[in-house]
Amino acid sequence: MDMSISRRQLSLAALVAMATSAAPSLAVAAPSLAYAFSGKLLFGFAVTPEQLDGGLATELIERHSSVLVAENAMKPDALAGKGEGIYDFATADRVVAFAAARGIKVRGHTLLWHRQMPEWFFRDGAEEVNRATLISRIERYIADVVGHFKGRVFAWDVVNEALVADEPGTAVDAAGLRLSPLRDIVGPEFIEIAFRAAARADPGALLFYNDYETQNPRKVALISALVRHLRERGVKIDGIGHQAHCSMAHPMVHDFERAIDQYGALGLIQHITELDIALNQQLMENLVSAATPALLQRQSQRYADLVNLFLRKRDKVHALLVWGLSDANSWLTSWPMPRFEAPLLFDAQLQPKPAFEAVLRAARQAR
Numbered sequence: 001m002d003m004s005i006s007r008r009q010l011s012l013a014a015l016v017a018m019a020t021s022a023a024p025s026l027a028v029a030a031p032s033l034a035y036a037f038s039g040k041l042l043f044g045f046a047v048t049p050e051q052l053d054g055g056l057a058t059e060l061i062e063r064h065s066s067v068l069v070a071e072n073a074m075k076p077d078a079l080a081g082k083g084e085g086i087y088d089f090a091t092a093d094r095v096v097a098f099a100a101a102r103g104i105k106v107r108g109h110t111l112l113w114h115r116q117m118p119e120w121f122f123r124d125g126a127e128e129v130n131r132a133t134l135i136s137r138i139e140r141y142i143a144d145v146v147g148h149f150k151g152r153v154f155a156w157d158v159v160n161e162a163l164v165a166d167e168p169g170t171a172v173d174a175a176g177l178r179l180s181p182l183r184d185i186v187g188p189e190f191i192e193i194a195f196r197a198a199a200r201a202d203p204g205a206l207l208f209y210n211d212y213e214t215q216n217p218r219k220v221a222l223i224s225a226l227v228r229h230l231r232e233r234g235v236k237i238d239g240i241g242h243q244a245h246c247s248m249a250h251p252m253v254h255d256f257e258r259a260i261d262q263y264g265a266l267g268l269i270q271h272i273t274e275l276d277i278a279l280n281q282q283l284m285e286n287l288v289s290a291a292t293p294a295l296l297q298r299q300s301q302r303y304a305d306l307v308n309l310f311l312r313k314r315d316k317v318h319a320l321l322v323w324g325l326s327d328a329n330s331w332l333t334s335w336p337m338p339r340f341e342a343p344l345l346f347d348a349q350l351q352p353k354p355a356f357e358a359v360l361r362a363a364r365q366a367r
C-alpha cells in the first residue's frame with residue numbers, strides 16, 4: 001500500500017499559510033493527519049465537490065488527506081440521473097482530478113445501493129423493468145462507471161447496505177437481504193452480478209461490500225456468509241467497509257474489535273469508510289443542543305478509543321475515512337430530522353476540535 005506523503009503536508013506549508021493569511025489559520029497550521037497516519041493507515045474524508053474549489057476547506061482536505069471519497073458525487077443518481085447510458089462524469093471527474101494532482105487516493109462510493117438510484121433504473125415505460133433488462137442495466141452501468149474511473153479509483157464499494165440485522169422496521173427476506181427493487185426484481189444474485197461486473201471492468205480495483213453496524217454479531221454472520229458464498233462461486237471480493245457511524249456509547253470498542261478479527265480471519269482487508277461520532281446517544285429525548293467543552297472532551301476520548309483500535313488492527317484495517325470535513329456539513333444534522341449535531345473533527349468554522357487533537361495524538365503514538 002502506497003502511503004507516501006508529499007511535501008505539501010509537511011509543516012513548512014503550515015508556517016507559510018500562517019504567515020500569509022490573517023484568516024482562520026489555526027486549522028491549516030495544525031499538523032497533517034495524513035502525515036501522522038502515513039505508513040499506518042490511509043486517512044481522509046468524504047468530500048463535496050464545492051469543498052474543492054478553494055478556501056479553507058480545500059486547504060484542510062489537501063493537507064490532511066491521503067484518501068478521499070465523494071459523499072454523493074459518485075452515486076448512481078449523480079452519475080446517471082438522466083437515463084441509461086447517459087452519464088454526467090464532470091463533477092466526479094473534478095474530485096478525482098483534485099485527488100490525483102495531490103497524490104491522494106480515491107475510494108468509489110457506491111455502485112449499487114437501495115437509495116440514490118435513478119428512477120429509470122427500475123422502470124420500463126409505465127411498467128416495472130423485467131429481470132433480464134435490470135441485469136443488463138446493472139452490468140452496463142458498472143462496466144461504464146468502473147471502466148471510466150479505471151486506474152483512478154483504487155477501491156469500490158460495489159454493494160452498499162444489502163444485509164439487515166436487528167432492524168424491526170425494515171423489510172428483509174429469510175436470508176437477511178433487504179427487500180429492495182434490486183433484490184426483488186433480480187433476486188439475491190444481484191450482488192454476485194455486481195461484483196463480477198466490477199472485477200471485469202477494473203481487475204486492479206479493490207472490491208468492497210460496505211455496510212453499517214458491521215460489528216453487530218448477526219451482521220457479521222450475514223456478511224461472512226455472503227463472502228463465503230461469493231468466494232465459493234469464484235467471485236472476487238477483497239474487503240469489507242465498516243461505515244462506523246457511531247454515537248458516544250454505541251458501538252462498544254470490543255464489539256468492533258471482535259468483528260474486525262472475524263472478517264480478518266476470512267482474509268478480507270477492511271476500510272473504516274464513514275466514521276463519525278454523534279453527540280446524541282438516541283433521538284427520542286434529551287437531544288443535545290450545543291457542543292459543551294465537556295461533551296467535546298468526551299467525544300475526543302471516544303474518537304481516541306476507536307482510532308486506537310483501528311490503528312492496533314492495521315494489519316487488517318488499511319484506511320480510515322471520516323464522513324465529512326466539518327460540523328457545518330454532516331448528514332446527521334438533517335437525518336432523520338433536523339437537529340443540532342457536531343460529529344466530526346472540525347467545527348462549523350473549520351477549526352480543529354478536541355477530537356482532531358485526539359486523532360492526531362493516536363496516529364502519532366501508534367507504534
Ligand code: G3I
Nearest residue numbers: 071072109110115116160161212243245274323330331335
Ligand atoms: O442533490 C439534491 C439537490 O438537487 C436538492 O436541491 C437538495 C434538496 O434536498 O437535495 C439534494 O440531494 C441531497 C443529497 O444528499 C445531496 O446533497 C438529498 O436530499 C439528501 O438526502 C442526500 O443525503 C445523502 C444521503 O447519503 C442520501 O442517502 C447524504 O448527503 C450522505 O451523507 C449520505 O451518505 C450515506 C452513505 O452514502 C451510505 N452510508 C450512510 C450515509 C449517511 O446516510
